[in-house]
Each structure stands twice: as structure tokens, then as C-alpha cells.
Amino acid sequence: MEVINLEQKFGQFTDHWHPHVVADLNDQHVKLAKVQGEFIWHNHAAEDELFLVVKGQLHIEFRTHTATLNPGEMLVVPRGVEHRPHTTQETWILLVEPQATRHTGEVEHALTRHDLPRI
Amino acid sequence: MEVINLEQKFGQFTDHWHPHVVADLNDQHVKLAKVQGEFIWHNHAAEDELFLVVKGQLHIEFRTHTATLNPGEMLVVPRGVEHRPHTTQETWILLVEPQATRHTGEVEHALTRHDLPRI
Numbered sequence: 001m002e003v004i005n006l007e008q009k010f011g012q013f014t015d016h017w018h019p020h021v022v023a024d025l026n027d028q029h030v031k032l033a034k035v036q037g038e039f040i041w042h043n044h045a046a047e048d049e050l051f052l053v054v055k056g057q058l059h060i061e062f063r064t065h066t067a068t069l070n071p072g073e074m075l076v077v078p079r080g081v082e083h084r085p086h087t088t089q090e091t092w093i094l095l096v097e098p099q100a101t102r103h104t105g106e107v108e109h110a111l112t113r114h115d116l117p118r119i
Numbered sequence: 120m121e122v123i124n125l126e127q128k129f130g131q132f133t134d135h136w137h138p139h140v141v142a143d144l145n146d147q148h149v150k151l152a153k154v155q156g157e158f159i160w161h162n163h164a165a166e167d168e169l170f171l172v173v174k175g176q177l178h179i180e181f182r183t184h185t186a187t188l189n190p191g192e193m194l195v196v197p198r199g200v201e202h203r204p205h206t207t208q209e210t211w212i213l214l215v216e217p218q219a220t221r222h223t224g225e226v227e228h229a230l231t232r233h234d235l236p237r238i
Contacts, residue, residue, distance in 0.1 A: 025167035048144035
């Protein structure tokens with residue numbers, strides 16, 4: 001039952017598009033990631049994904065529109081919905097999603113990371 | 120796929136110890152609550168509960184110690200662990216927990232609220 005200080009946890013890594021697990025609850029992971037630039041189009045067939053912006057600005061492109069999230073703003077991407085996150089600055093995000101979720105969905109890409117460090 | 124601005128959502132209610140649902144994901148609810156003063160001892164037999172402090176300061180008393188969370192800090196109370204939240208100031212918290220979770224657990228108390236408004 002550790003008190004998790006988000007700022008302190010973000011200070012423990014520097015790489016982009018690489019989620020780090022900070023907590024488990026009810027078969028979900030709470031993950032932190034630093035993101036910058038463009039990610040890839042993907043979806044998660046069976047998993048809803050929560051994005052909460054802690055710092056910076058996150059754009060989530062959908063096939064129909066783009067959502068922009070500033071610090072203190074969140075959005076849930078429902079299962080099956082194709083999306084592509086991108087940013088023009090380094091952005092810190094908190095994610096909540098099932099433990100089974102792979103961050104690039106079914107897509108295998110240079111950005112796909114198979115390890116999931118715990119911090 | 121609404122962008123949820125936490126500050127704006129907290130502006131929509133004033134009552135204490137009354138969680139409001141802002142999003143669903145994977146059979147979980149994301150809830151916001153304003154809390155002040157003392158809550159009751161309770162536990163959730165089958166549900167882990169995430170507390171993230173947005174504003175103010177939250178104390179979570181356990182049988183062995185008390186954790187103190189400031190803004191930007193979070194803690195997961197594992198299922199079955201007795202806890203009692205309390206504050207000395209109005210505090211804004213974000214919760215993630217299964218949709219089945221009752222905020223006072225199995226305890227029926229004057230503070231128990233059976234309605235779960237969506238905002």
C-alpha cells in the first residue's frame with residue numbers, strides 16, 4: 001500500500017512510448033509513459049484504455065476526429081476503436097487498462113516494447 | 120469518447136462523500152468525489168480501490184498505519200483491507216474501482232449513498 005508520487009515515478013525513466021507499471025488493481029495495470037512525436041494506428045479488440053494527461057499535451061487521432069487532452073484531462077478509448085496518439089512536445093500520461101493490453105495492440109512495430117518495467 | 124476535464128467535472132457538484140461517475144472502462148468506474156472530515160471504517164471484500172488526490176490532502180487510516188496523499192499522489196487499497204479515509208480540508212479525489220463497489224463496503228451508515236450520479 002505504497003503512496004505513489006507520480007512526479008517522482010516519472011523521474012525514474014526517460015524513454016518515450018514505453019509504459020511503466022506503477023500499480024495493479026482488479027486485473028488492470030496503472031501505467032505511466034512519456035510520449036513525444038507520433039505513435040502508430042492500432043486498436044485493442046477487447047480492452048478499454050484510459051488516458052490521463054499529467055504534463056504536456058496529447059492528441060489522440062481517431063478515424064473521424066482528433067481529441068486534444070491537456071493536463072488534468074482524460075479520455076477513455078473504448079475497445080475496438082482505432083486510434084493514433086501523437087504529441088508535439090514531451091507529454092506525461094497515466095494509463096489504466098487490463099494487464100493483458102499490449103500498447104501497440106495487434107500491430108508489431110519498431111515502437112513495440114515487449115517488456116513492461118515496474119517502477 | 121468525451122474529453123473529461125477534471126476541474127470542470129468537480130465544478131458540477133458540491134456534496135461530500137458522494138462519488139460521481141465520469142467514465143466506465145473494463146467493468147470499472149472512474150469516479151470523482153469531494154471529501155471532508157471523517158469517513159467510516161470499511162473494506163471491499165472483492166475489490167481493489169484506487170485513490171488519486173487531485174486537490175487537498177487525504178489521509179487513509181489502516182489498522183497498522185496512516186497513509187497521507189497530496190495532489191499528484193495515489194494509492195491502491197487492496198481488496199479486503201480495512202480503511203478509513205479522513206481529511207482536515209476539502210479534498211478532491213479520483214477513484215477507479217469495479218462498478219459493483221459500494222463506497223461504504225458492507226457497512227450501512229448515514230454516509231452511505233445508494234445513488235451514483237453520472238456527470
